[in-house]
Amino acid sequence: MKFKYLAITALSAVALYAGQAGAADKKTLAIVVKGLDNPFFEQINLGCKKWLSEHADSEYKCLYTGPASSADEAGEVQIVDDLLTKGVAAIAISPSNAPAMATRIREIAPKVPVMTIDADFLEPDRMLRKTYLGTDNYLMGVKMAEQAKALKAKGGSVCLQLGNVAAANINARAQGFRDTLAGAKNVDRLTGQNGWKEIEGCPVFTNDQADLANQQMSDVFTAHADLDAFILIGGWAQFAPQAYTQVTNQVMDKLKSKKLVIIAGDTLPPQTQAFREGRSHAQVGQRPFEMGYRAPDVMIQLIKGEKVDDPLYTGLDVCTAEAPGFCEKN
Known part of the structure; x- marks a missing residue:
């Protein structure tokens, strides 16, 4: 079973955004997830959209993208490569294949801030990103x-x-x-x-x-x-x-x-x-909406050279029969 939240491919979304951003003269804050077929990541998208709606006058725009399938590890690496080539102000990546993504980031050596979101690089590669935002x-x-x-x-x-x-x-x-x-x-x-x-x-x-x-x-x-x-x-x-x-x-x-x-x-x-x-x-x-909502502000802090804690944890919600909590009505 596949989840189809978008009618356009991830790469075409990048291309479409490039034209829109140019017209609006917005700087891109990119969030790249493992796959658009996973409803968990749609919550990150909703957080990104919420931030965008609250910052209509900002010089920055939040872009959410990723490969159509979560199984397309190479596709995610290619999207990150394309975004960095086209030019973004900062990028937040949820690497599906952490070693492969880290290898490509090392090769590109981007001058813009790179952070991870939801999933981190392996410990030996963490110097390649500025911070991690997501779950412990x-x-x-x-x-x-x-x-x-x-x-x-x-x-x-x-x-x-x-x-x-x-x-x-x-x-x-x-x-x-x-x-x-x-x-x-x-x-x-x-x-x-x-x-x-x-x-x-x-x-x-x-x-x-x-x-x-x-x-x-x-x-x-x-x-x-x-x-x-x-x-x-x-x-x-x-x-x-x-x-x-x-x-x-x-x-x-x-x-x-x-x-x-x-x-x-x-x-x-x-x-x-x-x-x-x-x-x-x-x-x-986990709290994926919070990840997507906070990521643009973190990227802007990194762009400005401000000190950002590493890691930035977003917390957990535990539901049990005795304490259903978050799960009782959501």
């Missing part, structure tokens, strides 16, 4: 592990569902999750620590595709009838609510009894609906 992803993994421990005090068998293999933010969440359950640092895999063990064939990688995420869940549930916990490190499967409903219908009795627990990342509307229906036991949500 390791902490997000910790929060998900805390919910797993609360629901399964004795541990159990678990499957982690991840995104792209080289996505630094997703991998940081997985690290926080594993370390917290194991009670140790830099754990590569749960092999029985404190009763937790990752099953054979997991983790699974969705490549940020909702249809693949749901198929993977279904396959795991079929192959491992005694699974104790399934962890959506990102919310991919829930972004396709109809398919997610069908998949969780397979195991609703287990979900109701908590023989099987599901913990998922993010709190977009279809996800909070799934939570209220008992199709997940906890949601740990």
Whole structure:
């Protein structure tokens, strides 16, 4: 299942903007996300648009773009390359493939400020950007592990569902999750620590595709009838609510009894609906709208040479049955 929020391609959006910006004589503050097919990033877009509506008289304009598909890592690198070639005042990047994007930024050596948003570069490459704006992803993994421990005090068998293999933010969440359950640092895999063990064939990688995420869940549930916990490190499967409903219908009795627990990342509307229906036991949500809304101001500070903290964390929202909080009405 693909999400089609825009009728034009990312590259044509860049070209279209170039003409509009020239006429308006606006300087470009570019936000480049992993893919326009992911509704999580649409929230960043809405934040960018909100900033734009409140700064109509500014000399700057917020541009949101990215490849049509979240699986197009090379396409994202090319868009960043094109934007920097055409000329932008500053750029905020959510790298799908962190090493590949860092390599290209190093080659281009742009003179304009570069920051990361939502996903960061790997630690050895962080000198290439001025700051990171987004989630403390390791902490997000910790929060998900805390919910797993609360629901399964004795541990159990678990499957982690991840995104792209080289996505630094997703991998940081997985690290926080594993370390917290194991009670140790830099754990590569749960092999029985404190009763937790990752099953054979997991983790699974969705490549940020909702249809693949749901198929993977279904396959795991079929192959491992005694699974104790399934962890959506990102919310991919829930972004396709109809398919997610069908998949969780397979195991609703287990979900109701908590023989099987599901913990998922993010709190977009279809996800909070799934939570209220008992199709997940906890949601740990990021704040993507805030990322998109704050990014232009951060870029302007960088352009002006002002001191900006690094990192800039946007916080988390945790929803549980006992404290539904953000998920109760959203």
